[in-house]
Amino acid sequence: MRIAVAGATGEVGRMMSQVLQEMGILPSQIAFLASARSEGKEILFNGKNYRVKELTEEILKEGFDYVLFSAGGSASRRFAPIAAKAGSVVIDNSSAFRMDQDVPLVVPEINGNLLRGYRGIVANPNCSTIQMVLSLYRIHERFGIRTIVVSTYQAVSGAGRKGIIELEFQEKGNIESSAFIKQIHRNLVPQIGDIMADGFSTEEMKMVDETRKILDDGNISIWPTTIRVPVEYGHSESIFVETRDPFELEEIHEALRNSEDVVLSEEMITPLEVAGTDLTYVSRVRTFDNRRFLMWNIADNIRVGAATNAVRILKEHLRLNNPA
Ligand SMILES: NC(=O)c1ccc[n+]([C@@H]2O[C@H](COP(=O)([O-])OP(=O)(O)OC[C@H]3O[C@@H](n4cnc5c(N)ncnc54)[C@H](OP(=O)(O)O)[C@@H]3O)[C@@H](O)[C@H]2O)c1
Structure with missing residues (x-):
């Protein structure tokens, strides 16, 4: 098998290489x-040093089985179709193709079946969306979700290497901001992405559109507020859900326990505890009645929200299309 990682020196790219090794790929x-x-920079993979090469059209024509892209939207728009045309299955972390009708938007635990017999570009959803749908898909299957109101508390690493560097600089007294629109150290910023004419941000609309596409239900009403907080790794979400059918709280617990790669925790979980893990943690599930509930949802944004989901897509694609 031949794999290329495009954006290999970035936060997500480096983690994809690590997860590939951890999963024995x-x-x-x-x-x-x-x-x-x-x-010319060096990357250590499975005990051997590799030199980083420039991402070019020529290199993609070498015919990789899989190309994992995390080099930003414009690089994906330019290079991913070239890789796909050369016969590679492309797994793209950017938002460039997520809402294209012909491109599957995949969280393998939920809709991995879309990978059967598929070749071309596969889109990896937005980090906040992945961890939210992982915790809600079984509840949606069982009770039907009518409304989601979600506020996110997103780590600076969600903005890539530059986000982490900016927080670290500000911790040392440099108060200039460029990765975020306001100071992030000892502060928070209730805007991620650009604000559009209707007042929603581009990050918020990703959560709306991508959740509907992954859960295959355009009728779910979704009300997000996305907030950047001075946390290095781990996105948190406060989620309010209204269902179509009534439930007992224990049935919500059961649906969460039956959700793959999700842990229903009795203890409250914080970002420091999820950094470096591949699970989404749900805690503080509570309700006043039998149609609405609140919960705290948290996962490592670079792993669950990007690299691990991308490698899980690769693994599932291999399993479905290359039976042993
Ligand atoms: N961070 C997250 O939580 C997260 C989650 C989901 C999806 N994503 C998406 O994943 C992508 C990468 O994010 P990141 O956080 O890893 O960013 P990052 O840390 O800034 O890394 C960006 C990577 O892309 C490379 N790159 C930039 N422009 C390029 C170009 N024109 N040609 C080739 N390579 C180029 C960089 O190479 P150099 O080192 O040579 O500059 C670097 O390897 C983005 O599309 C982002 O939206 C990120």
Whole structure:
């Protein structure tokens, strides 16, 4: 098997390489690609050092089985179709193709079946969306979700390397802001992405559109507020859900326990505890009645929200299309 990682020097790219090794996916050939700035840098993979190469059209024509993209939207828009045309299955972390009708938007635990017989570009959803749908898909199957009101508390690593560097700089007294629109140290910023004419942000609309696409239900009413907080790794979400059918709270617990890669925890979980894990944790599930409930939902944004989901897509695609 031949794999290329495009954006290999970034937060998500480095984690994808790590998760590939952790999951024992050790291709016979692997290429690490990034911008010209990184050419020649070294990446250690499975005990061997590899030199980073510049992402170019030519290199993608070498015919990789899988190309994992995390090099930003414009690089994906330019290069992902070239890789797909060369016969590779492309797993793209950017938002470039997520809402294209012909492109599957995949969280393998929920709709991995879309990968059967599929070749071309597969989109990896937005980090906040992945962890939310993982915790809600069984509840939606069983009771039908009518409304979701969600406030996110998103780590600075969600903005990539530059987000972490900005927080660290500000912790040392430099108060300039460029990755975020206001100071993030000792503060929070209730805007992620650009604000559009209707007042919602682009990040908020990703949660609306992508959740409906993954759960295959355009009627779910979704009301997000996305907030950047001075946490390094781990996105948290306060989620209010209204269902179509009535439930007993124990039935919500049961649906959560039956959700793959989700842990219903009796203890409250905080970002420091989820950093470095591949599970989504739900705690503080509570209700006043039998149609609405609140919960606290939390996961590592770089792993569950990006790298691990991408590698899980690769693994599921392999399993479905290359039966042993
Ligand atoms: N961080 C998250 O939580 C998260 C979650 C889900 C999805 N994503 C998406 O994943 C992508 C990468 O995010 P990140 O957080 O890893 O960002 P990052 O830390 O800033 O890394 C960006 C990577 O892309 C490379 N790159 C940038 N422009 C390029 C170009 N023109 N050609 C080739 N390579 C280029 C960079 O290479 P150099 O090092 O050479 O500059 C670097 O390897 C983005 O599309 C982002 O929206 C991120």
